[in-house]
Each structure stands twice: as C-alpha cells, then as structure tokens.
Amino acid sequence: MTQQGAPRDAPVPLDRGAQDAAREPMSGDPADQDADAAEDVAPRARTRRVGAYTVVELHGEIDIAGVGSVGPALDAATAGDGPAVIVDLRPTAFFDCSGLGLLCRAHRRVLERGGRMRLVCDDALILRTLRAGRMLEVLHPNATLEEALREEEREEGREEEG
Numbered sequence: 001m002t003q004q005g006a007p008r009d010a011p012v013p014l015d016r017g018a019q020d021a022a023r024e025p026m027s028g029d030p031a032d033q034d035a036d037a038a039e040d041v042a043p044r045a046r047t048r049r050v051g052a053y054t055v056v057e058l059h060g061e062i063d064i065a066g067v068g069s070v071g072p073a074l075d076a077a078t079a080g081d082g083p084a085v086i087v088d089l090r091p092t093a094f095f096d097c098s099g100l101g102l103l104c105r106a107h108r109r110v111l112e113r114g115g116r117m118r119l120v121c122d123d124a125l126i127l128r129t130l131r132a133g134r135m136l137e138v139l140h141p142n143a144t145l146e147e148a149l150r151e152e153e154r155e156e157g158r159e160e161e162g
Helices: 016-023 030-041 067-077 095-111 125-131 145-161
Strands: 045-052 053-062 084-088 092-095 116-120
Touching: 016 095, 030 053, 030 092, 045 067, 053 067, 053 095, 053 145, 067 084, 067 095, 084 095, 084 145, 092 125, 095 116, 095 125, 095 145
Parallel strands: 053 084, 053 092, 084 116
Antiparallel strands: 045 053
C-alpha cells in the first residue's frame, strides 16, 4: 500500500498506534521510565544541616526555568547574620548561566551578612561554566562535601589564629 501521489517505492507511514509503539522502550513500564526521567531533571533543592552548616543540594536542571524552583531555598539558607552555607551541585543534571547568576546572588548575600559559602562540584561541564563566568576562582569548589567541610574548618582555624 502506498500513499496516494507517492512513488511506489516510498516508505509506508506507520499508523498512530505503531508510531507510539516504535517510540516506547521494549521492556519496563514506560510511565515509570518517563516519571524517573522527569524526576532526574526536575529542578529542586534539598536543604539539610551538617554541623553548623546549611547544605543546599541542587537537583535537576538549573536553568532559566529551574532557578525559580531552587532560588527560595538558597535565599532562606543565605538569610540572617553570618550564614554558613555549602551549595552542593553534584546532583545537578544541567547548569547554565542562570544557575551561575543564582550562585553569584547567594555568594553576594553571604558576604553582605558576614557569612561563609562553599561549593561542592565535581562535574567538568559545570566547572567549565563556573570558569567561563569567572566564579571558579571566587567559589573554589571542592569535589566532595567532606572536602568542603575540612576546608571550612581550616579557614576557621586561620581566622582564629589571625
């Protein structure tokens, strides 16, 4: 069967049901896979306390659409006098200049309030974005949360000595 007006050797278009079946994975529940994929990229922030520090993990895609979802958590963490904040970008799936602006704002708020901010990031593409925005030298990211905490303790020790 060919389409009317199409050459005889033209491919036959699939009907709607066959098109949908061709797109679906062969095994597993596609609804579950779609939900998992959406959860991986959905922007969200998870805030927790680690000792004296507020750790804000940024999950998913931190872009112009996602900044509004995670910005309030960073604002809350950087509020008050002398906030001690660690921003963890390891769960971040995507990070662009909008995310860079978010980090700049958080860093500025922390400095204005006499606090400290550390960054945890081990993703080469995110580090490249930070370098391009000249924030790599400002935020000095650590690869792990443990490294960031040790670095912060060293800084506190230097301040107490000086």
